[in-house]
Amino acid sequence: MGVETKLGQMGVVTTTLEEAVNWARTRAMWPLLFGLACCAIEMMATAASHYDMSRFGMELMRPSPRQADLMIVAGRVTRKMAPVLRRLYDQMTEPKWVIAMGDCASCGGVFNNYAVLQGVDEVVPVDVYVAGCPPRPEQLIHGILTLHNKIKASKPLRQG
Amino acid sequence: MDQYLDLVVNDLRERFQVEVETFRDEVSVFVPPEQIVEVCQTLRDEYNFDFLADLTAVDYWPQQEPRFHVVYQLYSYLHNVSLRLRVPVKGETPSLPTVEGVYPNANWYEREVWDMFGIHFEGHSDMRRILMPFDWVGHPLRKDYPLGYEEPQYTFNFHEIERKKPRPRA
Numbered sequence: 044m045g046v047e048t049k050l051g052q053m054g055v056v057t058t059t060l061e062e063a064v065n066w067a068r069t070r071a072m073w074p075l076l077f078g079l080a081c082c083a084i085e086m087m088a089t090a091a092s093h094y095d096m097s098r099f100g101m102e103l104m105r106p107s108p109r110q111a112d113l114m115i116v117a118g119r120v121t122r123k124m125a126p127v128l129r130r131l132y133d134q135m136t137e138p139k140w141v142i143a144m145g146d147c148a149s150c151g152g153v154f155n156n157y158a159v160l161q162g163v164d165e166v167v168p169v170d171v172y173v174a175g176c177p178p179r180p181e182q183l184i185h186g187i188l189t190l191h192n193k194i195k196a197s198k199p200l201r202q203g
Numbered sequence: 204m205d206q207y208l209d210l211v212v213n214d215l216r217e218r219f220q221v222e223v224e225t226f227r228d229e230v231s232v233f234v235p236p237e238q239i240v241e242v243c244q245t246l247r248d249e250y251n252f253d254f255l256a257d258l259t260a261v262d263y264w265p266q267q268e269p270r271f272h273v274v275y276q277l278y279s280y281l282h283n284v285s286l287r288l289r290v291p292v293k294g295e296t297p298s299l300p301t302v303e304g305v306y307p308n309a310n311w312y313e314r315e316v317w318d319m320f321g322i323h324f325e326g327h328s329d330m331r332r333i334l335m336p337f338d339w340v341g342h343p344l345r346k347d348y349p350l351g352y353e354e355p356q357y358t359f360n361f362h363e364i365e366r367k368k369p370r371p372r373a
Contacts, residue, residue, distance in 0.1 A: 123336045129371070157343055157351025158335070165369045 061200050068112075068138060068199075069191040071100030075111035075135065079118030082145035085177040086117045094180035099187060108134040113190075114167070115183075119147035120160045132167045138199070142186055143169045146176045204230060207282045211250050215242065231287045236299040239290050243275070243305040252277040252286060255302070258312035260320045264346035269293040271322055275302070298323040319344035 078086050090096045090104065105111040108131045120128055132141070143163050146152035149172040151161035163169060170193060173186035204212070208230055215221050215232060219242055222233040234242050246252040257276040264270060269291035277286045292299055301324040302309045313324045314333040321342035324330065332339060341348055356364040 122339075123334075151353065155352040155355075157349070161353045161368075164371070166371050168371060 061198055062195075064199055065195050065197065069194050072113045072140070073111045074101055074104050075108055075114045075131065076104045076106045077114055077116055077131070079116070079120065079124070080147065082117035082148070082177045085180060085183065086115060086144065089180040089183045094184060096184070096187075099191075101187070108132075109136060111135060112138060113140050113142065115142045115144050116148040116163045116167075116169075117144040117177075119152060119154055120163050120166075121158050122160060125160055125166050128163065129166045140170045140190060140194070141167050142171045142173060142183075142190060144173045144183060144186070145178055146174060148172075149174060152176060204228070205282075205284050207279075208284050208286065211246070211252075211284075211286070214250075215245075218245070229285070229287065231289050233289050233291065236290050236292055236297075239275075239288070240300050240302055240305060242288065243277075243302045246277060246286070247305055250279065251281045252279045254278040254280060255306035255308055255312070256285070258302075258309055258316065260316045260322055260344075262320060262344065262346045267293065271297055271320060273299065273316065273322060292322065296321050296323055298325055300325050301327040303327060318342070321345065 078084075088094065090102060096102055101113070108114075112135065114132060114135065116128070132139070141163075143149045147154060147159065148163045149169075151159055153176070155161070160166065171186050171190045173183055175182050178186070204225060205228075212223050212230060212232065216223065219238050220235060221238075221242070224231045224233070232242075243255075254277065255275065256278045257274070259274050261272045261274060262270065263272070271292045273290040273292060275288040275290070277288065278284070279286075290299060299322070301313055303313065303324075303326070310327070310329065311333060313327055314329065314331065316322050317324065317327075317330055318332040318334050319342055331337065335343065343351075354360070354364055
């Protein structure tokens with residue numbers, strides 16, 4: 044986080060408001076509990092103690108979309124599930140981000156047929172795609188850090 | 204063939220118009236559609252075939268007569284034997300009586316067969332789609348249903364595929 048000046052021994056830092064806002068947004072992003080298939084196991088492994096997601100403030104996975112700001116779509120989404128997914132995404136409050144975890148959420152994966160959505164970006168706008176089948180916890184954490192970098196580079200307070 | 208199975212099959216042959224086919228240890232009994240409920244009832248009540256392990260269908264398109272075979276896999280815990288019943292049905296939306304009264308777990312199996320093949324079961328309490336969305340048109344596991352795959356997107360056809368991809372509105 045960009046520290047602009049530190050005034051002597053007073054323990055005061057100054058920074059821009061945008062950087063402070065982005066810092067606050069990245070430091071405790073609560074994921075929505077949205078593990079659908081096998082990638083959910085890897086998501087759980089990432090949240091477990093060995094590859095901790097708690098160091099990013101993300102150990103708190105909220106089942107309610109109103110209280111979550113990150114949706115990690117972990118697993119294949121069928122055509123029956125797609126309206127449900129969209130409704131949950133619409134119920135999340137701004138600011139919200141989506142990580143498409145795994146091959147099935149990114150592009151349909153191995154399932155190229157009538158029943159599976161070929162990529163969850165057919166229904167929701169995705170910020171970060173994490174490849175893998177399933178992606179290892181390190182890969183998912185890399186995806187989360189990429190999202191953090193993306194948010195740090197964004198300018199939420201500028202209009203247009 | 205198992206002794207017990209021999210007994211069962213001979214009895215079925217006397218009482219109903221069935222044909223039997225054996226392959227190694229497996230026995231398939233071809234039952235006409237009108238008699239399937241009676242046959243299932245007999246097998247359950249008199250011969251201890253108390254478990255309907257599976258109820259599916261097979262599509263033999265483009266062979267039209269008969270187009271579908273509905274397959275019932277029965278199992279008897281007491282005697283440790285498996286029996287298969289096949290019901291040949293024909294037509295675009297064939298229909299046969301439900302065995303839900305005999306084996307209650309046939310409920311979801313028959314819904315799945317309706318959803319995937321379009322075979323209607325008369326007398327079923329809840330005939331609606333179970334795997335596909337409720338307003339889906341078509342029966343996916345029929346042989347004349349398109350595969351529904353997306354063309355792989357390489358660099359030379361990147362833009363054509365990209366234009367046709369469905370995207371969210373917001």
